[in-house]
Amino acid sequence: MQNEFVLSKQKEFADLKEFIDSVKDTQGILMQTLQKAQDIFGYLPLEVQKFIADETDIPLADIYGVVTFYTQFTVEEKGKHRVGVCLGTACYVKGSQDVMDKLAEELNIKVGQTTEDKMFTLEAxxxxxxxxxxxxxxxxEDVYGNIDPKRVPEIIAKYKNQEV
Ligand code: FES
Structure with a gap:
C-alpha cells in the first residue's frame, strides 16, 4: 500500500520519473537524479530514495550511501527560509558563533534543525x-554583514512578517 507521502506527491513522482527516463542511458545518472529529486521535493526522504532505486535498478543501500555522504543532499525537510551563519575563520574570529547562538535562542532550535512551523532551518x-x-x-539569497547578535530578532521578524 502506498503511504500518505507518496499519494500526496503523485505529480512530483511523475516529474521525477520523466527525468529518470530522459537520463537513463547517460553517465552519472545517480548524482543527476538525486539533484533533480532534491530540486523537486526539497529533500530526499526514504520514499524518494526507494523510488529512485526501483526506477534505476541501483541498490537502495548505494543510494542511501551517496545521499548521506554528500552534504548537498538532505534527508530532512527544510524550512521555508534557510538561515545560514558563516563559521569560516574570518567570521568566526569576529564572533559568528555568538550570532549562531543568538539565532538558536531566537528560533528555539539547534544548528541543523528546522522550526516546528517549518519556517526556518538553521545551518552553519x-x-x-x-x-x-x-x-x-x-x-x-539575502546576505547580512557585520552582524551584531542584537540585530538577530529584528532580522528574523522581517521574514516572519512577510507571511502575515
Ligand atoms: S569567513 Fe569568509 S565569509 Fe565568512
Whole structure:
C-alpha cells in the first residue's frame, strides 16, 4: 500500500520519473537524479530514495550511501527560509558563533534543525567569499554583514512578517 507521502506527491513522482527516463542511458545518472529529486521535493526522504532505486535498478543501500555522504543532499525537510551563519575563520574570529547562538535562542532550535512551523532551518556554512563583511549571516539569497547578535530578532521578524 502506498503511504500518505507518496499519494500526496503523485505529480512530483511523475516529474521525477520523466527525468529518470530522459537520463537513463547517460553517465552519472545517480548524482543527476538525486539533484533533480532534491530540486523537486526539497529533500530526499526514504520514499524518494526507494523510488529512485526501483526506477534505476541501483541498490537502495548505494543510494542511501551517496545521499548521506554528500552534504548537498538532505534527508530532512527544510524550512521555508534557510538561515545560514558563516563559521569560516574570518567570521568566526569576529564572533559568528555568538550570532549562531543568538539565532538558536531566537528560533528555539539547534544548528541543523528546522522550526516546528517549518519556517526556518538553521545551518552553519563555510566561507561565503565576503570575509570583509564578517561576521556574515544569510537568509535564503539575502546576505547580512557585520552582524551584531542584537540585530538577530529584528532580522528574523522581517521574514516572519512577510507571511502575515
Ligand atoms: S569567513 Fe565568512 S565569509 Fe569568509
Amino acid at each position: 556554512t563555510r566561507c561565503l567569499g565576503c570575509c570583509g563583511l564578517a561576521p556574515v549571516m544569510t537568509i535564503d
